[in-house]
Amino acid sequence: MNMSLIKRDLKLAARSGGAWLLGLAFFMVFLTLTAIALGGDANVMRPLAPALIWLAVILSAMLSFSSVFMSDYADGTLEQLKLSKISMLSLCASKAAAYFIMAIAPLIIAAPIAALAFDLPSQVVWGICFSLFFAAPALSVYGIFASAVMAGRGASGFLVILITAPFLIPLLIFGVAAVDSYVQTGLSAPEFRALAGLSLIGSAIGLPAAAAALNANLE
C-alpha cells in the first residue's frame, strides 16, 4: 500500500466536484424511495430496515465500482504506474483503501442517520455499523476487481453488476444476519467472524486478481 497514491486519489476526489458522492446520493435516494414505497409506516419498515439499509449499501457500491480505475485507463496514468516501483498489487491495495475512504466510509456514517429515519433502536444501529465495517474490505476489494476488469469500458456498466453480484451475495447474507445477531450476542456473534473471514478471503483473492486484470488490460 502506498500513502502517496492514496493521498493523490483523495485529492483528486476532492477536486472532482462531488462525483465521489454518487454512492452516498444513491444510498439516500434509494432509502427514501423505499420508505415511500412501503407507505412510511414505521411498524412495517422497522423489521425490514437492516435488510433495506444493507441492500442500499450493496447497490450504491455497485454503482460506484466502475469509476475506480476508469480515469487511470483513460489518461494513461496506469502505464506510468506500472513502470514505477509500485507493484500492481500494491496499487490495487492502495486503490481499495482510497475507495473505502471515499465510497464506503460515507455510507457507514450515513447508515445511522438512515436508521434513525426508520426509527431503529440504537442496538440495531450499532449492529448495522459494525456489520458494514467488517464487510467493508470485501466490498472494496470486489469493487476494485470489477473496475480493473472493466478497464473503463463505459457501455458495460451492467457487466460490473454481473461480475460482482455473485460475490456480494454472501456479504449480504451474513451482513443482514449479523445485525440481528448483534442485538442478541454483540460482536461475538459468528456472523461477524464470517464477515471478517469473507473480507480476508476476498482480499486474498480479489487483490491479486485485480492486479492480473490490470496487467491484462495493459496488454
Next chain:
Amino acid sequence: MISYLANPKRYLRFARYATPVFGIVAAIGFVTGLYLALLASPEDYQQGHTVRIMYVHVPAAWCAQMAYTALAMASLVSFIWRHTLADIAARAFAVPGAAFTFLALVTGSLWGKPTWNTYWQWDGRMTSVLILLFIYIAYLAIWAIIEDKKHAARLASIFAMVGFINIPIIKFSVDWWNSLHQPATFSSPGAPGSSSEILLPLMTMMVAYTALFGWLSLRQITTEVLRAQSARKRQNPGAKVTIEAVDA
C-alpha cells in the same frame, strides 16, 4: 494428458475418434436412462410420479458444477501458459454448462410445483444454482463484450478463477442462510432412499449427461480450432521489417 492434447493437430486427431464415442455413449445413456427413469423405476411413496423429474434435474445440476470445474481448470491453464486451446476449451465448456444450470433450475422449478405447490423456493440448493447461473452469464458476457478475443480470454480466465474459489463460499453462505430461514417442512426434494432401483437410472443419467457435455464441448472446441487454423492460413503476411544505420 492435457499437454499431450495441447498441440492442435494432436487434439484434432483425438477429437476425431473421441467425439463420436461421447456421442454414442450419450445417446445410449439417455435412451436407457430415460427408459429406466420414466418407466422402470419405482414411484416415490410421497411424491408419486413427479419424483421422476429428479432423474433429469439432479444430473443436470451436478453436470453444471462439473462443467464449471472444467471451465476453471481450463482457465487456469490458459492464464498460466497462455494457450489458445485452453481458451477455446474454457469458452466451449461454458455454453453447455450454462445450459445445464438453466435446465437444473427449470426442472427444479417444475419439480417444486407439485411438491411444494410453488414454482420457486429460496432453498439453499436452488439459490446456489441460481447464483452459479449468474456466474456463467457474467463469464459469457465478458467474452461477448470484449472484441479482441485473446484479450477477452485473459480477462475471462481471471474471472473464472475468482468465481471458482467463491463457489464453495457462496454455497456455504446460502446453505447457512437457508437453514435459518426455511422451516424444516420445506426441505428440498432429495433422492428418496438409495436403493439400486433409484441409483441405476440416476447413475445412467449422470453418465449420459456427462457424455453429452463431452460431446458438445468437443464439437465446439473442434469447430474453433479449425476456424483458428484456417484464419492463420489466410492471415495477412504482416509488415516487412528492416533495420539500418542512420548516417549523421
Next chain:
Amino acid sequence: MITEFPTTKLTLTDVGMSRGNYHLFSGVSFELTPGQVLWVHGDNGIGKTTLLRIASGFTPPETGTASYSMSGQSCKPENIIAYQGHQTGFKAKLTAQEELSFWAKLHGFNGQLPDIFTLIGLGEKLSVPTGSLSAGQKRRLGLGRLIISQKPVWIMDEPAASLDAEGSQLTEMIISDHTARGGSVIIASHSPAKVLGQNARRLTLRAAS
C-alpha cells in the same frame, strides 16, 4: 541527478505480434545499448505503438522474447524503462507541480524540481492544472517526467506530436543529453531519423504489398 547511467541492454529476439486475426509483424530482433537511438518509422496503424509497448514490457509478444538487463544482470522492464505514450499520463485536476512532485517522490528523484521546470520551459505553469495545459505543454511535462524517472531507457511514442519547432528542438536536446549520459532511446515518429547519440538506427515497418 544521475550523471551516468548503469549499463543497460534491451533485447528483442524474433518478436512477432498479431492483433486479433491481423498479423502485424514477425521476426523483429534488435539490441539497444547505452548511447543508442532507435527510430521506428512506419505508416499509421502499421504496428509502431504495439512494437513499443512490447519493448516496454506492457504487451507480451506472441512469438519471441523481450529481455532486459542492467549492469549485466537480468532485470524487469520497470527497472530500466520510462515510457511516454500517446496519452499524457497526467491527471487533469492536478497541477503541473503536484504531478511532477508526485512522480519525483515515486521515482526517488533528489534533484531540484524548479530546475526541471525551467529546463522544459514550464516555469510559469507550476500551479496550472494539467488539464488546462496545451497539448504541447503536456508533452513537455512528459519530458520532465522522463528525466525525473531516472531510468536509462526511454521509449517515446510520437514525441514530436503537438510540439512546435521550439518544443521539437527542446526534445532533441534533452534526448541528446540523455544519451550522452549513457541512456538510450526508442522513438516512434514520423520525423526523419537523426543521430542524437552515439549512433542511431532506423527500424522501418513497411506494408507487405
